[in-house]
Amino acid sequence: MKKVTIQDIAKELNISFSTVARALNDHPAISEATKKLVREAAQKLNYRQNKLASSLRSGHSYTIGIMVPSLGVSFFSSVVHGIEKIMNENGYSILLYQSNESYESEKKGIETFLNSRVAGIIASVAKETTQYEHFFEIQKRNIPLLFFDRVAEGLQVPAVTIDDYKGGFLATEHLIRQGYKRIVHITAGQTIGIFKERLRGYVDALQLYGLPVDKSLILYGDFSLDFGRQCVQELYQKKVAFDAVFALEDFTAMGVLQQLLDYKVRVPEEVGVIGFANESFGALVTPGLSSIDQQTVPMGEAAAELFLKMLRSEDLYNNLPKHIVLDPHLIVRGSTERLASS
């Protein structure tokens, strides 16, 4: 079957080649009525636009790249859902790349996006990443870039995050109000800004409620189910007294919960456990895992709305970038609820 061309449509409608081409590319000089005629003829003739060629010419594709640390973490897959919904409604397709928390992989992914001529990139930064040239490169090429949740510090780029300080404060305050007094905080190496903020919220809540900030209760390291288990083992080996754990995120909190249950510790009666991110498994386990909800779908939607504005903007990075900060919500489940009212 012969490939249908713009010429065939022009002939069919008895109008010029350039009118058809501009109509297909939604050029403002062409009337809506003509565009409609052209689209109908294109459909009738089964014309398949070479979108790549056309996007190379117009410098504009309808594909957005989203870079995430891991899609196996429901926080990220849920934010992606929010972004997809809005971007799809606006005619954009989403390509995803997962860095698996690796700096090298993240660089490679950005290069892949750029080589695929995406119209823009929405990203959340990998755990390992401390250098940001690959993100600077996007900005230098004047391609829209927006961060969500984990931001590359020092770049003047729009971002949507939650108030991690407030999240850390809420989690700690909730534990205090439930009567817990010796509250452990597990946090990561401090390269990721959001974890610094959660720690700051923890410290401020303790101080506001007149509890001492005991350095032996703050465990630095990593985040994972295994790391959570190791922290509890460590606390028991060192005979550190504690009656609650606030972990920087839910997988770590889940490791804490499992190790406590293995040690026959009653949760929440003897020790309370709260995580962060409201991962989907938290509602399925017993006891249910209390957590801080990060409003994933609103975050995705806000990121998409802001990004659409960038895509339409002529002057991407010269105005001060917008930073949307969403409020986190406390989710109370069985793992911390030992009093009737909190």
Add this chain to the structure above:
Amino acid sequence: MKKVTIQDIAKELNISFSTVARALNDHPAISEATKKLVREAAQKLNYRQNKLASSLRSGHSYTIGIMVPSLGVSFFSSVVHGIEKIMNENGYSILLYQSNESYESEKKGIETFLNSRVAGIIASVAKETTQYEHFFEIQKRNIPLLFFDRVAEGLQVPAVTIDDYKGGFLATEHLIRQGYKRIVHITAGQTIGIFKERLRGYVDALQLYGLPVDKSLILYGDFSLDFGRQCVQELYQKKVAFDAVFALEDFTAMGVLQQLLDYKVRVPEEVGVIGFANESFGALVTPGLSSIDQQTVPMGEAAAELFLKMLRSEDLYNNLPKHIVLDPHLIVRGSTERLASS
């Protein structure tokens, strides 16, 4: 800053333009020593290859598209991990697209991949999809296509699946050996082949062990946590006697488990529950959810190895396609283990 070109490298090394160009594209006619020199000079001069243009010329990019129904399902994100590992080791980048089980979205994603000039596509078919022109289109363009887990029936394309019949048989046999006799099977509308196979395994196991196949125990519909809950509600409303449930996948099984616990039914003493896919939450809930493991990482690795052979093949689709079938494994946890030995 002036953009560094192939000419600059040729001048630097005092060799011809075409030697540099072929060296950069790893042409077999160029010696390894020359390629090394060229690569070093390119790096020194900060030459940035226009990979898009070069892949358009050579008809070959180093990007692979993977189409999955949902990355929020750990089965899929885990298979993707297996694929990524092998493909990255071989110099390929992975772009992901999730269809969210929608036919329209799947078509759009394939179009996006084709417009991004991926070197090939690895796919698992959406729940809604019953027409396969978009997959035929890939094959027609002689672009490598491989299916994993969910296959488009009627296409002569390589695939990696597990033996779903055997998985259904193993799950049902395990329940029978645990002494359960009235075993419900929840299955989906029968457009997806893997679910037909699981049902067939269920029926054959019952028959082999001399148990009746009771149609009132086979529930057709959908798959989701909510659907699992609804099935249990329905069985109680219709007063159908049953002592075990084999659900087509784990989220549905989890809904069954939750609804049974809400009804104060003891699991596994009164009713046993087994799912399929060994989702990550199954080990975290109480009681643990028995399931059928689909060997996700081996599946991803097998898919990648087979796909690499396709990428290197001159004659993609003319030989009969290879179909690798992996063996499923029974995972026994608290939700079905009521006897000391099974």
